[in-house]
Amino acid sequence: MADGRSASSVSGESLLFLTDEQLRQGIEAMFFAYRGFTADPDRILDDMAYGRAHHRAIHFINRAPGTTVNNLLAILGVTKQSLNRVLRTLISDGLVESRVGRNDKRERHLHLTEAGRALEQTLSDAQRTRMRAAFRTAGPEAVAGFRTVLEAMMDQEMRASYIRLKETGA
Secondary structure, rough: OOOHHHHHHHHHHHOOOOOHHHHHHHHHHHHHHHHHHHHHHHHHHHHHOOOHHHHHHHEEEEEEEEHHHHHHHHHHHHOHHHHHEEEEEEEOOOEEEEEEOOOOOOOOOEOOOOHHHHHHHHHHHHHHHHHHHHHHHHHHHHHHHHHHHHHHHHOOHHHHHHHHHHHHHO
């Protein structure tokens, strides 16, 4: 642009003038989208008497096999008591295996069992199908914008964890 501003900064500035009604509609769209995003996994989990906390644990253990309990606590942002309840169930049901650390015997490293990987695959397939369809409908520019919005909504600490996970896989 002639004044030195990029087209993206101009379009970003125009977003600062959203009305309360437009913001309300965005909030409601987020609520309904999240409901749709979690609906398929929720049905699968409900049959097993599991909830979303189980799903999140399974997802991130799969994402970073061998992750420690402390790392999982940091990623999920839940209490140790809450995570322990979830892990006890997943371990007793044969979906997660807890191994003693090689260097530090106090650490517990978490791995999905074959059954855990199969469940994670089923849950993720349902969500990937929904995301793939939505992304195809929206197009590449919308997908990039969506990611930008999601990252901008994250707290600074959460964004740092997300970026670290994205870069390292752990």
